[in-house]
Amino acid sequence: MFYGVLGTGVALGDSWISPEDFVFSWGPLLKDVSRIDNNGLNQSNSLALKIQQQLAEGKYEDATQTWGDLEDVILDHSNDVDFYNFMLDAGNGVATSTTKTLKGVEKYLTYLSIKFSSTNGASAVDLDSFMNGPIREKLQIIPQNLTWGEQSDIVFYAMVGDFMKPRIKEVDELLTKGVNVTIYNGQEQKMGLKIGDMSKFVPAHLFWWHYRSPYRVEDPSNPWPIILWLQGGPGASGVGFGNFLEIGPLDINLEPRNSTWLKKADLLFVDSPVGTGFSYVEDEKLAVKTDDESATDLTTLLKFLFNNDESLQKSPLYIFAESYGGKFAVTLGVSALKAIEAGELKLQLGGNNFFLLSRYSYALFH
Template sequence: MERLKIATGLLLVLLIDPAFLGPLPAKESWGYVDVREGAHMFWWLYYADGSSGSYKDLPLVMWLQGGPGGSGCGFGNFEEIGPLDRDLAPRNTTWIQAASVLFVDNPVGTGYSYTDTEDALTKDVAMVAADMMVLLKNFFATKTEFHSVPFYIFSESYGGKMAAAIALELTKDIKCNFAGVALGDSWISPLDSVLTWGPYLYSTSLLDDYGLGEVTRAAKAVEQAVNEGRLERATELWSVTESVVEQNTNWVNFYNILTQDPDGRVKQVAGDGYLASLRHRHVRPLHRQSLGELMNGPIRKKLGVIPQNVTWGGQANAVFTSMEGDFMKPVVDIVDQLLAAGVNVTVYNGQLDLIVDTMGQELWVKKLKWPGLPHFTQQQWTALDDPASPGQTGAFYKVHKNFAFYWILKAGHMIPSDQGAMALKMLRMVTQQE
């Protein structure tokens, strides 16, 4: 399923879109792995096409999208870091310049991945991690050329929560050169995010005193439910808090506070109550109509392996709903276990992100039991030039032993979309190419 199929598929794309010009990935492959009975996971690999030599001289990066229910093979690939954007134009900040990139539609039911019945959907990150271990064992068994290549997991949003659990499993029982995990704008400690929405919005002049009081009261109700162990109730109150935020900020965009999302101004979403509203806010943005047309049209034809009854994103809402009981569970303890095991852990966050604001990320980091935390906290950060705007600060970062934190400026939740050149530079630094 490599060169011949890819060449045929790319010719089809060219015929469908004659305006497309530009370089194409040197080598790709893709396929399905049956991770459980009735559960089929799709992956798509781009071999590195960098200027520094063979792909064997560059790392392998697996990209995990958020949601849960967001497609890495779709959104992460064509909207953020893949070789082509959703208009099939070359992306000059693609990560395949610096790494081979493995996109996985995860959990099952996401993107092109699918389950035969909804009963086979995952319920929590433990199930997600177990499924991913099956896929990765299969991948490394068949792609033996990657056995010695440094392997990293990069993630975004809920993908970070899943990445932490997957990384922990990787330390136990898989033959690969696992080199680290990067948690981008990640839902590691949901409560710390929710509790800092009010102060963050107030500090950026998006809430007044009245609004701050409203949001704070709603967030405290979430905290109480979490503390009482009523996690599904906490998920419902999380949705309520988001509505309170929207009503007091004239519908701020949760993914970038400086942009507007006109489609987000929906006071009531048809469906099963608060879960419908949450899906509207956090799954819908990853399934724009133009992206859906691309994935269910020319890309589906190019791949040639998608079952006739499977629609890209067709089970995304069900994936999100199935994980309801997992939303508000923190995984800070898993990050602590990773650090204790000597795994290289990187946290990176966008300055303009609200849903996982940097203030909340810093709060959970300060709760780590990792012995290196006091030294990490006390040392001064280092400024990084923005590669796209020389002379301008693009980010700050701090590293101590096996933990690093990157503060990415002028970026929201989807950092590679907002600051592609800075994200690529960070990738090279994390993977020790700079």
């Protein structure tokens, strides 16, 4: 089942780095800015080399654990550096898990949850209460037994074997097909929504939120675009974070955001993979385990939304993603392109342009 909300907007009117060449930059970068000492640098470099070897051998789950160990070393030697802004300390007092096999991974999950919940820290309302309170009441379509959460551990652990798998091949495939991939890498009114009916039952429980922009200009020579936003994690909610904390028309206090991307495009947010945000699985064993499985679900959603809507078919689709979402974006790009070529999906990728907004290029390379 896909279920979601359709909004009218606000009421106010050439070469790629191979895995063998990729340099894990945390240690050297933090040493350059005096955030870790030589001991920390040496340990992190040693673990980085171990990760490279594991990736070369296809031991992706082992690489994920070593990556968690690498984060532990960085945190221990830097007073818990904030990975989203390396000049700051996270200050979250993350406790080390007692589970030895996934210690670093669990520490990272805790860090993500705290980081996401504190985004735009000046907000007067926490995102959990906001999504499970006013938003749930407004939508009237969320299953009673479903609770929105900041970071889905179910999704993360289901995908732990795919977490470190490089996606350079998919980028090359898109480039070969003439689809441009752009990577940005760096450190960091009232409701006014017209709520749509719950969608028909189809194979996956994905929650989507589509804003039709009130700023839309109908120009056949320059079609109004639609942006699909994919959050990272994996397991972080695009409908929650991307929508209300980053680029949507309203902030967490339901006040208009002047810088919203809705001024330039329609916006489509999806809680993906299933198990994230308001998307759900009836059995945790059904959670997707790979980026490719997530891409398959998202492609099915695109067919559901676009194939029977001629107005959407006229809007070029641009795929944007942040952090780990970069991996979802490129696998979705390949999957969607194949469906388009097979005549199964009626949409156009934004003028053969494909956008990837990633805070970290490790979303592609790991």
